[in-house]
Amino acid sequence: MPMFFYLVFTPFWPLPVLYAAWFVLDWKTPEQGGRRSAWVQNWRVWTKIRDYFPIMLQKTKDLSPEQNYIMGIHPHGILTFGAFCNFCTGATGFSNKFPGITPHLATLSWFFKIPIIKDYLLAKGVCPVSQSCLDYLLSRKGTGNLVGIAIGGVGEALQSVPHTTSLIIRKRKGFVRTALQHGAHLVPTFTFGETEVYxxxxxxxxxxxxxxxxxxxxxxxxxxxxxxxxxxxxxxxxxxPLPKPIITVVGDPVMVPKIENPSQEIVDKYQTLYMEALKKLFDEYKTQYGTSKTQELLFL
Structure with a gap:
């Protein structure tokens, strides 16, 4: 980035000036679902990354394109390799497994204030994890939209050590409230191996x-x-990273009604249903993907 701004003092000064003007005019694009690029999402490098671990995506249920979804990403891990490869690239065949569904992976909003980085993230289908962006994707952009959120957030990254299954979720109710306000179904996922690569x-x-x-x-x-x-x-x-398998299993959606002003009781009810679905998913596939049969999912 310093080299980019250095160009202002060279004969190439029009490049950073024009980009700065574009950056200002394009300021609201991240809040409106971004600007994905099929070309970027299908770069050959993503298949190389997929094969290095390898990274795999397993579907358990169909997702109807007539509905919108909020997908919980668990666990966060250090760098969320599974989520980025599965939902931001075409390397693991998301569009073939879930036809008619457009995935968006939500991340920290301040990344979109960094020149160049912003455009790279938008091209991969990444969006800010802001209320305005979620509202736009789940209500103003039609159906068939899926927003993936790492529910545990950056706090969960500190707990990303091998052989752990602790998830920060009990106090995270905002994603449930947003799902209820838009009638977006909640999709649990668990990525086995995400905490094993570092x-x-x-x-x-x-x-x-x-x-x-x-x-x-x-x-x-x-x-x-x-x-x-x-x-x-x-x-x-x-x-x-250590070359260990990373497998993201997409679970059965929790059906959520549309309630514009849900009570805390209703929010708590659907959060409980979501955690039960996530635990069921983990218990069903844990031994298949290398986790001890006695290992339990711990909600913090």
Missing amino acids: HQVLFPEGSFMYRIQRMFHSFWGFYLCVFYGRGFFQDFWGLL
Whole structure:
């Protein structure tokens, strides 16, 4: 990015000036569903990434294109490889498995204020996890729209260590309320292997590094995780993820009625139904995808 702005002081100054003008005129596009590009979503590099782990998408039920959906992404993991590959690229065949459904993966809104990064994310079908964007996709853009949200958020990233199944969800009720307001069905998913591809260094609460992580989160909106995988030429340390299978299983939707002003009781009811559906999904497939039979899903 510094090199981009350096061009202002060179004979190529029209390029950054024109882009800056476009950036301002295009300011509201992220809040209106973005600007996906089939060309970007089908770059060959995504199939290389898919095959490296490998990453797979498993469908358990059909999703009707006559309905809109909010999909819960669990667990968050460090870098959400499964969600990005399955719902932001064509590498695992989402459009063939769910014809008529347009997926959008929601992420932190401030990413869309960064030049170039914004356009890259929009091209992949990523959108801000803002109320205005969710309202637009679930009400003003017709049907067949699916918005994926990592319910545990950045807080869950700190718990992303191998062999853990703890999900931050009990206090996350906003996605349920939004689903009720638009009559969007709730789709549970669980990505087996997402927490296995990196080792994370956990710092005790109250320690110096823990306080640094909290300060970083308060300023930037996400946690500075310290993690490692494998190296380019050796397997014991580096920034490359470990080549372990990542399988995203898409569960049976929880049918949600449209209620413009749902009571807290109604919100709690459908949150409970969603958690029960998620637990059922996890229990049904955990042994098939390498999780211990005795491992339980823990809701925090």
